[in-house]
Amino acid sequence: MSPAPIRLQQLLDFYEADPNDAFIIYALATEYRENEPDRAWDYYQKLLQEHPDYVGTYYHAGKLLEQFGKPDEAEKVYREGLKVSRRAGQLHAASELQQALSKCLGLDYEDE
Template sequence: MQTTRLNKLLEFLKADPSDPFILYALATEYNTAADYQQAFHYYNLLVEQRPDYVGTYYHLGKLHEKTGNKEKAVEIYRMGLKAARDKNDNHAFSELQGALNSALGLDYEDD
């Protein structure tokens, strides 16, 4: 993880602790660095503070899958589907549906 980028994001967070983009960027930065505890912290904070920030659900679900909690991933994907539906975000809905299907083992193709 680039310390400079992380430090800059943390400075931005101090200036505006509820900015969803900053929270998302921090979660992503920590996730990339395999600091999953911090990634979970910021993704969950974002879900609590801005449940309409639809992009969070896909990445939070994938992080749960990566850390072995498929049941929680399924729950998060379903929450994201509702949020995407509420925002009329068909692209996010489609991505979340694909992630949910994969987590449930339903990502098969016809022969």
């Protein structure tokens, strides 16, 4: 068995033991993001609704919404994340969210 399924099973066991642990929910969303984005979104939604102060959620939830072709929803998530991260004093996260928001809005002028 490869490490990914073992890690996923461990996370699911942790989640079953404590379904309100924001870090475990975030870890599950991250684990599912690549291969099962719809399932990842379920966990991101849970974080956004039940743990709105968990700053790490906003960037990845916004990116996933962009991947789903929902830039308007992504914009809302980025904007809320900016408020939350600034309130928490997490300026690095705020900077990343601002960059993601600018790119989402087509305001990213960097040469790629």
